[in-house]
Amino acid sequence: MVSLMLSATPRTALGRSKERGQSDRQALYDVLDSGLICHLGVVVDGTPMVVPTGYGRVGDTLYVHGxxxxxxxxxxxxxxxxxxxxxxxxxxxxxxxxxxxxxxxxAMIYGTARRVTDPDEVITGLYALTEQLSPGQWDAARRPNRKELAATAVLALSLAEASVKVRQGPPEDEEEDYALPVWAGVLPIVTSFGTPEPDPRLTGDMPVPDHIAGRR
Incomplete structure (x- = not known):
């Protein structure tokens, strides 16, 4: 059973800005569940490679595919x-x-990537990936067929070894600099969904499904 708290390991212990570390496992879930893309770091033929890809979480397992x-x-x-x-x-x-x-x-997760071979878990992983990207889409679209499943690899990664780091709030200047006539503050960045753009090859006058339109 995975602990409700994140346990620091030599790889996940923060060396700098330790006050930004989050030890509650729920903080890890919050970062993962609100994201759309992860970066997978792996060594390929002796060379580091970092690959942006989709992901999905089920409990304390992270799934990626390709x-x-x-x-x-x-x-x-x-x-x-x-x-x-x-x-x-x-x-x-x-x-x-x-x-x-x-x-x-x-969030940063370390571990040994496991190739998913059980057919039911493959579907579980693909469901999680699809729903992470667009909740409700798994039930709206056609499911993968045998040929597509055979061409798809699903990897699972335990969330047992992970760290979370958060920085919020205004700038922290040197005390003598607060008197400088320089504007200081935060320029917020907001990511939002726009108006859905229909595929030109849609048949008929098909409305945008509620699970997609509702994300605007």
Whole structure:
């Protein structure tokens, strides 16, 4: 059973800005569940490779997927990998360039990537990936057929070894700099969904499904 708290390991212990670390496992879930893309770090033929990809979470397991021919997934199977998810919430503008920063929420997960072979878990992983991207889409679209499943590799990664780091709030300037006539503060960054754009090849006058339109 995974602890409700994040346990620091030599790989996840924060060396700097320790006050930004989050020890509650729910903070990890919050970062992951509100994201759309992760970065998978893996060594391929002796060379580091960081691959942006979709993901999904089920309990304390993270799923990623791709083509069975993808070098990154083949290299990741059974080896140590690192997955990161980051939300950029604002640019922190200080009175000195040295103290400029960013407001963010980030998660870093280490572990051994496991190739999913059980057919039911493959579907579970693909469901999680689809619903992470667009909740409600799994039931709206056609499910993968045998040929598509055979061409798809699903990897699972335990969330047992993870860290969360968060920075929020105004700039932190040197005390003597607060009197400088320089504007300081935070420029917020907001990510939002726009108006859905229909595929030109849609048949008939098909309305946008509620589970898509409702995300605006």
């Amino acid at each position: 083509s069975t021919g993808a070098r990154s997934l083949r290299a990741a199977e059974g080896t140590e990998v690192c997955v990161t998810v980051t939300h950029l919430d604002g640019i922190v503008l200080a009175r000195s360039t040295f103290n400029h920063s960013m407001n963010y929420r980030s």
